[in-house]
Amino acid sequence: MAQQQPERRNLFSKLYHWAVDGLERTVFMGIQYTFPKRFVSPLGYLGMLTGITFLMLGVTGGLLMFYYQPTLTGCGSITCAFESIDRINNDVPFGWLLRSIHYTASNAMVLLAILHMYYQYFSGRFKIKNEVLWVTGIILGIITGVEAYSGYDLIFNQRAGLAIEIGSSLANASPVIGGGLRIALFGSGFTDFILRLYSVHVFILPMVMIILVFIHFPRYLVLDLPVVASVMGGILMLGAIFPAPYVPPASACIANPFLAGCQYNPGNPTLTIPEWYLTGIYALLRTEFDKFVMGGLMPGLLFLMALVIPFIDTSKKLNWRDRPFFTALGITSIAQILITTAWGFYINPDTSLPTLQRLLVPPELYFASMLGVTVMSFACTYAALRYIKSRERVRKAAAPLGPILTRKWVYVVFLALILGQVALTGLALLSVYGGTFGVGSVQVIFQGGLRNVTLFDAGAVLVTFGIIVHLYRYSQNLPF
């Protein structure tokens, strides 16, 4: 690095190179960073995007810690945990916004981690690296799930209370070590539950994840600013469309402890569907077989299968077309997970039926469908691969595309984007301050504070910024 001696023009450039040269002997220089000059498919760096989401969660989570109180007693007649969530959501400026970002980013991280795993699996890229990277990836994925679970328990609404109870009783149901495991993991009561889940959620698991990420980190890291900005902006926009679960004001919950969305009250729980990454386990439990087998062993089997994949699939072939068995296996797992997850969401809407009848996942139907979907996935995959093989012919290399935009249009689009960003930023600010400083009808419109417009706009501004950066690098490659 230092030997190449790039021309150092100004103070800023000097400062930059001073910092980069200083990093020479640190762990970060073991990684080769790539800033792509043109658009490359994000599928290859989904892991990096998962990491970026992790950083977003770290920042928003750290800020939420300023107000969250992981205790139950000491806040009058309502638990501190729920009361502090109410304060973040309804009192603290932009608390609702951080909560929505944290909530959406957690969902995005689980999703990105799953997509990352499947892309590595089907593309065979995991074979280029080694088994340790794959295994740490699976462990990181499991921890991501546990992080998401422990996070949504901290809200301490009804869904959280029920999730804690089911989680701890599942731990309790494991053979031999069950009771000890439950006490060690969850403690002995809700006060312990919340404090431990908090410690696990904000410190222990993130620390484990950071250590594992050091092992899991690739040698080549693609940092694609336009895509990163778009993903972050997308999370913000989704957070505006699907905000974090509603929390009523604490006073309303004190007046009516059974009010929907209030803190967990064992007095009158109603039918509650867990978060989407847990509905699979929910469906399994509703087949009414032994709770440990369905709630612990079956998901464990899936994770075990994922762990041993690189030790079984040892062929030198990478492409999914050349690995029919493992392609079919992957598709089977996707189909089974999708069906089980969807089944977890399905509850017979006919409320006149007995609860049991509405909830029951008929085991014979469930396992038959699992078997059927396995056979179908294998048959379809093999048939499709045979078809693809038969149609395979020598392809001519496509001529590279010429520039789509002329110089004039690059300027026009640049200008349009900047103006759009100005408009969006203006709207975002207006949605925050319009109620206070606006005049006439503007003030009336923004009186209540258009919360989700603010968040959506901020996301749109980020995405627009990503597009501007992309257009910049595109214009750099143009022949003029």
Added chain:
Amino acid sequence: MVEDEKSNPSSSSTASGDEKKVPQPSPAPPTPPAAPAAASGQPLRPVPQPLVRPVPTPPLPPSAPPRNAGRRTFFKLIVALGAVLTLIPFVPWGDYLSHSVGSTGAALRQKVVIDNNTKYGSAAGQPVNVNDLSTFPPDTHWVITYPSSGNSTQDAQNPDTFVKFELIRLPAGELGGDQAEATAFVAFSKVCVHLWCSPNYNPAQGHEDYECPCHGSIYEIPDGKAVAGPASEQPPPTNAIPMLTLTADSTGQLYIEPPVWDVEHNGVIGYGRDYLSYVNYIKPEAEGTGS
């Protein structure tokens, strides 16, 4: 031999090829004879090796190992034993994780007081009298707390399921919910023996049972035995809900008798209860303290 291969810096780790990786000169001279010159020759800047697994070194001449080998194995065993012994004293420290705060103090006899929840109307926060059929009508249910904090408003916000019980006044008629006796009431634990969700009493005609909203376990009244759903599939005694023993004094005030938390008596909350033993357990009690 394996040791020698590992200490040989010519292994594939040279791929990074910087000054960062300064190969340590092997402390002991027994270098395998076939080792490349780069191994010990120029320690500061090893020649980059092609990215292939190193060719296994040919076996050492038979004269080299015999004196050291046994001693080395012995030393390794000593270190391994030492490592295990070092870990042993720390194992009991794991108890730090399982400090139990529950079950402090002796079980007490307690007046039955409904949790002060506005949803309960005139019954909210009231002590239960078996003679009061208007405040506590048959086929109705409320939540009570045992052990109570003494403040029914505070109890109503207590989220700990393990101290919560569903007080049910049985339906009139065959089950005797309209009788002015303690037997008109049952108090079931709010912790389902399946997965610790909280069941509710369903007073609807044709139901009149205790149903869990999470996975659909159904317990019958008045004995609290699971008759359908996942809890009913579990072997006894894990197929009946734990319950409190209720009695009434001469004025009709309902009391909770000090519970015995084992499966033969009131049950183990979150685990189960032997409902047949329980019948035998309450028989003499009911005769002794009845009104």
